[in-house]
Amino acid sequence: MNESKTIKIVAILAILLMAIGGIFVWQQGQLNKVFSSEIISQLSFWKLVPELVGFNGEKNYLLLFQNNLELRPSGGYLGAFGILKVENAKIKSLEVHDTNMFDHFGTVQINPPQPIQDYLKVTNWQMRDGNWSPDFPTAAQQVEYFYHLQGGQEEFDGIIGLNATVLEDLLKLTGPIYLSEFDKEFKSENALYQLEYEVEQGYAHRGISYGQRKTALKVLVKEILSKITERDIQDQVELKNLLLKELNKKNIVVFLKNIEEQEVIAKLGWNGSVDRFYNYDYLMINEANLSARKSNAFIKRNVEYQIDLTKERPEVTLKIEYDHQGKQIDWFSTDYQAYLRIYLPRGSISDQAESFEELGKTVFGSLIKVPTGQKKIIEFTYSLPEKIKQSEDYRILVQKQIGVEILPFKLILKGAHQRTYIKEAIIESDWEGLISF
16 A cells, blocks of 8 residues: 555545554554554454555545534534545545534424533524533444435445634644735634634625624645645655554544444544443543633643541542633633533432433533632532452553543552552543552
8 A cells, every 4th residue: 555645545534544553654663652462463463454445445524623622522613614535545535524514404302401502592402412421432423313304315434523723833833824815824823813803803804794703614624635745755754653642642533434444443543432341440520611612722720639548438539620821802712601410430429419310320410510710629529339449459541532632640649557549641642540559
């Protein structure tokens, strides 16, 4: 397979998992550095890569452009989607659609999740809000369901979620891109704000119709693709590293219809799934921005997790500090209002919060509000199942929400003989903490 052709496809549209398998198989030494020999023996890269890029027939992918400046459970607000067809490692066609316009033609009534009804005052659940589950395979299939329900005709081999921050990182590689149609230069440090301006404000000043307001996104994506294809193969090392970083940080997540192919993606940690089988302590903090603005551009978090193992049932005090670093309320940002869900081991209990079961976890849910320019601490206290303390060591898996760049995390454990253990991490992907007594 031609490495350069494959890389060009994955660079913009995140069919990058196609390339990475092939790249590493060709470069066996590098593969050995990244994966254990046990995993290497399980991954059918030779079969996977040609199949995904269409060497055995055309492949059709649904691309979900998730704007994580407006955080949603599986990444970000689904303002646009794409349909990509590839064959023989070449792009046959690419269409980009405004999800809001697509939803406009929907006629079927479905009640949305209760928080969407209560806080967004939306009475019909449609594609743009379809990624409500923090589990990307679940969200991807829900979005596809709405696509077909509202008249979409395409059948897809896979669904790929791309967070908006991928665009910033790609522009660091290509350099600034000037769009003559808009007489504007898009740089890594301001591209997302510039695009938001064109979508929310600029289109009206330019005499562009509401239905065509996302033209800037379509043009910019195609220009970046053109820039990438012009790069020499000697320049591809940076691109490979970028693609791996985006996958590992869950800025790009993948769901494939073929079960064997999806198992490969899951083993690599690229499917964005909630871990249903972890048998120790567990935490996922998941937010859905319900303020209809891009306030997540200014939201920073710090998490403190205190656990007391001397109790009959381990007791936890979870503190989440939110820092809204925005300076003003305007068309771009406002006070942060989000529906917060805390995913915990099944059987966790609390007198403080109502709970429900989802994805094999006990979940606490509540609305949070953080005023612009202020800090706020959200605190939960709860008891874990007794089994959490039945191991010789203490283990916790913290799964970072798709779309959150980093999660500073501090673990404070109180063990036998009043001994205290402290562990800190800056979580960029999923993280397992281990304390040996």
